[in-house]
Amino acid sequence: MSAEQLKEYLNTAISLAKEVGPAFTDGFWRTGRFSADSDFAAGDKTGNGADCVTEVDRFIERTIFSRLRDIYPAHKFVGEETTSEGGDDYKVTNDPTWVVDPVDGTNNFVHHFPYTGISIGLAINKEPVVGVIYLPILGELYTAARGQGAFLNGEPLPLIRPPVLTTPTSLAECSLVCEHGSDRSEKVMGSRLASFTRLLLDKKHGGGCIQNLRVMGAACPDITLVAKGVAEVYWEIGPHAWDFAAAVTILTESGGAVFDGAGWWGSSIPESERTLKPLNIWNRKILAIRYIPDLPGQPGSGRVIQKKLATELLEIVEDIPYPPDGIH
Numbered sequence: 145m146s147a148e149q150l151k152e153y154l155n156t157a158i159s160l161a162k163e164v165g166p167a168f169t170d171g172f173w174r175t176g177r178f179s180a181d182s183d184f185a186a187g188d189k190t191g192n193g194a195d196c197v198t199e200v201d202r203f204i205e206r207t208i209f210s211r212l213r214d215i216y217p218a219h220k221f222v223g224e225e226t227t228s229e230g231g232d233d234y235k236v237t238n239d240p241t242w243v244v245d246p247v248d249g250t251n252n253f254v255h256h257f258p259y260t261g262i263s264i265g266l267a268i269n270k271e272p273v274v275g276v277i278y279l280p281i282l283g284e285l286y287t288a289a290r291g292q293g294a295f296l297n298g299e300p301l302p303l304i305r306p307p308v309l310t311t312p313t314s315l316a317e318c319s320l321v322c323e324h325g326s327d328r329s330e331k332v333m334g335s336r337l338a339s340f341t342r343l344l345l346d347k348k349h350g351g352g353c354i355q356n357l358r359v360m361g362a363a364c365p366d367i368t369l370v371a372k373g374v375a376e377v378y379w380e381i382g383p384h385a386w387d388f389a390a391a392v393t394i395l396t397e398s399g400g401a402v403f404d405g406a407g408w409w410g411s412s413i414p415e416s417e418r419t420l421k422p423l424n425i426w427n428r429k430i431l432a433i434r435y436i437p438d439l440p441g442q443p444g445s446g447r448v449i450q451k452k453l454a455t456e457l458l459e460i461v462e463d464i465p466y467p468p469d470g471i472h
Contacts, residue, residue, distance in 0.1 A: 145268055150289040153240075153274045157264040158287055160211055161278035164204045164246070168262060168280045171200030172253060197250060201225050204246035204262065212242050222470070224386045236426055236470035238269045243389040243425075248277075249362025258282050263364040265390030272425055275393030277364045286368050286394050294371060294397035301398035302373030306437040309373050313449060315343070315352035315456050318376035321366040323359060325382045332464055336381075339407065339461040352460050367391035370434045371398040378432040379405055379457060381464045385425045392425060392432075399435030401450040407461035420454055426469045431457060 170176035178200055205223045212221065220241040222234060242264065247253050249260035261279035265272050275294075277286040286301075288294035294301040302309060312318050320343060324336055345351020358375065360366055363383045369375040371394050380388075392402055404421035406429045411418075423430060433453050436446035 145273065145290075147289075147291060150273060150292065153266050154276070154287060154289040154292070156212070156215060157266065157274060157276040158285070160208050161262050161264055161276050161285070163211070164207050164262060165278060165280045167200065167204060167207070168247065168278075171198065171247075172256065172258075172260070172281055197225060198247070198254065200253070201247045201250060205244060208244055208246065208264065209242070216240065216242075222386060224384065227384075227386075234470050236270060236472050241267045241270075243267055243272075243386050245364065245386040245390075248364045248387065252361040257361065259360050259365050260362055261365060263386065263390040265386075265393065267385075267389060267425065270424075270426065272389045272392045275390035277368055277390050277394065279365060279368075284368070286371070286391075288394040288397040290393060290397070292397070294394045296368075296372065301371050301394070302435050304373035309435070309437060311437050311439055311446065311449065312376055312453070315354050315377070315453060316347065318354050318453065319356050319358065319374075320354045320457075321358045321360065321369055321375045321378045323361070323363060323366065323380050323383070325380070327382060332382075335462045335464050339409070342409065342460040343457070350460070352456065363387040364391040367395050367432055370400055370432050371395045373398075373434055376434050377453065377457060379430070379461065381405055381407070381429050382466050383428060383430065385428075385469045388430055389425050392423065392430075395432050395434075399446075401433045401447070401454070403431045403433075403454050403458075405429035405431040406458075406463040408458050409460055409462045411463065418455075418458070420451055420458075424468075426472065428466045428468060429463070 171178040174180045205225045209221050220239050223244040245263040248263045252260040258281035264276045266274035273290040275288045343352045343354050346353045367378050370378045402423040408418050433450040436449045439445040
């Protein structure tokens with residue numbers, strides 16, 4: 145795929161995000177076409193009240209996919225709302241596939257918490273290559289294409305740079321962003337909370353002693369914090385490809401690293417065989433580490449430290465079995 149073609153795809157995604165931005169803002173503030181007396185149609189997707197969908201989600205996704213089908217009729221399309229309503233039996237192929245979350249952080253959206261936005265990603269050969277995340281209420285537009293850098297409102301990422309941006313060498317020097325997910329079953333929540341506890345627990349009791357744990361309510365904006373350099377780590381088990389496909393390109397183009405997020409705590413995998421695996425965006429398990437500056441006189445040490453932090457985290461968090469997205 146040429147740089148020129150990726151740039152075209154990126155510009156298309158940027159244009160679409162900006163086009164639907166006013167509808168997103170209307171829905172957030174309940175003005176215009178989504179005024180307080182309109183049919184907002186907030187519904188429960190999971191049956192437990194923890195995951196909802198609104199008419200704004202549906203309108204934005206329909207608009208984006210309609211435009212994309214006109215421009216790229218041979219491409220494939222995976223969206224949160226069309227998939228959740230039509231089933232997850234779509235086939236994942238190597239074809240260019242647009243992966244869209246029209247309102248990432250819908251619970252934030254309906255509670256008027258501004259940490260929510262539009263996510264448009266493009267995967268080719270099943271790997272993300274273009275990402276646009278638009279947070280209209282915060283006025284933040286994140287953009288990236290493979291090999292072309294990542295930007296926030298035109299400024300290169302990470303925004304925080306050396307010497308202000310530090311080089312942490314253990315989890316105890318890190319801020320972690322994560323989510324509790326919409327699966328509220330006792331077994332899953334018990335596993336998540338146990339992992340959170342070990343991450344926060346002090347070192348002498350076998351924990352990671354992370355400096356803080358942030359739960360902000362939306363995966364794509366979470367990862368933009370890591371890309372910006374204002375958080376060191378993002379980890380989550382259970383999100384779908386549309387929750388983070390766009391953000392992965394933004395994070396990696398900012399100098400960050402991504403890995404499979406399946407934890408090793410309680411695993412039968414021998415310690416000698418516990419190695420970091422590359423991220424597969426369709427497998428619903430992700431670990432992301434921000435750009436780490438090299439130590440003085442040690443070129444390449446930043447990448448080594450990213451892997452060290454990832455390994456340290458996976459040693460103390462549990463895996464949760466989830467079926468992958470789509471049919472492979």
